[in-house]
Amino acid sequence: MNLRKWFYLFWTTLLIGAGGAVIAGLALQIVNGGIDFKSTADLLLYSLILFGYGVLVSVYAQLGFFAYLILNYMGTGVFPRKAWRYIQLVLAVLALLELVFLRTFVSGDRSVASDLILGLGILLTAIIVSWFKMRGTNASAWIPTFFFMTAITIVEIIGVLQIGVDSATIFILVPLVACNAFQILMLHRILKPASI
Numbered sequence: 001m002n003l004r005k006w007f008y009l010f011w012t013t014l015l016i017g018a019g020g021a022v023i024a025g026l027a028l029q030i031v032n033g034g035i036d037f038k039s040t041a042d043l044l045l046y047s048l049i050l051f052g053y054g055v056l057v058s059v060y061a062q063l064g065f066f067a068y069l070i071l072n073y074m075g076t077g078v079f080p081r082k083a084w085r086y087i088q089l090v091l092a093v094l095a096l097l098e099l100v101f102l103r104t105f106v107s108g109d110r111s112v113a114s115d116l117i118l119g120l121g122i123l124l125t126a127i128i129v130s131w132f133k134m135r136g137t138n139a140s141a142w143i144p145t146f147f148f149m150t151a152i153t154i155v156e157i158i159g160v161l162q163i164g165v166d167s168a169t170i171f172i173l174v175p176l177v178a179c180n181a182f183q184i185l186m187l188h189r190i191l192k193p194a195s196i
Contacts, residue, residue, distance in 0.1 A: 005190045009183065010062065016182050017058025018051045020175030025050035028167050054175045061179035064156045068148050085140070088147035095151040096123055099161075114166050122177075126150045129181045137188045145184050153180055 026047070075084045100119035126149035133145040153176065160172045 009186060009190055012186075013062055013179050013183055014055055014058045017061060017175040017179045018054035020178040021054025021057060021171070022047055022050045024171050024174035025053070028171060032167060057172060057175045058179045060156065061176050062183070064152055065148075065180065065183045068152045072144060085143045088151075089143050092126075092147045092150040095154045099154050118169065118173075121173075122150055122153060125177055125181070126153075129184065133185055133188075136185065141188075148184055149177075149180060153177060156180075 029046075075087065078084075079087060096119050099122070100115050126146050129149050130142045130145040134142045153173075156176055157169065157173060160168050163169075
């Protein structure tokens with residue numbers, strides 16, 4: 001990967017995160033209300049704040065993506081490739097189970113439904129993104145993509161999960177998942193050597 005390709009990935013991911021945050025923030029505002037906009041300028045300022053927040057989330061997603069790439073490189077160096085795939089699959093399933101069940105058991109006042117919906121949403125998104133990645137590359141890309149879209153995404157949202165507010169979780173999850181999906185789906189295209 002050269003600097004020009006990394007810049008492309010960086011800026012496009014930045015725009016996707018910003019757009020995802022604006023969409024999620026405005027949708028939550030429509031559903032939940034809470035802010036009375038006095039004028040169009042207030043709405044534009046709110047959208048600008050959402051845009052800035054999305055930029056921050058996209059940078060956070062990119063840090064998680066490069067951390068995953070380093071982890072994957074180290075995993076393939078330590079374990080045989082087939083064993084590393086199974087380890088990733090087991091870790092992804094454990095992360096999903098922890099997300100759905102452990103929080104409910106640890107804090108009894110939590111709603112099981114919101115954790116179950118969150119877990120199923122992440123699982124469904126991971127399956128869809130993994131399928132597109134497999135179609136774009138080969139069958140061996142399915143498990144690493146699934147691991148990235150589940151386990152790494154769950155690790156990235158741990159901070160907001162501790163808050164325990166569903167709207168805050170949606171607000172960070174939408175741009176984060178959009179950035180993660182974009183990055184993993186673009187990786188093989190960016191790394192493809194240019195034809196001469």
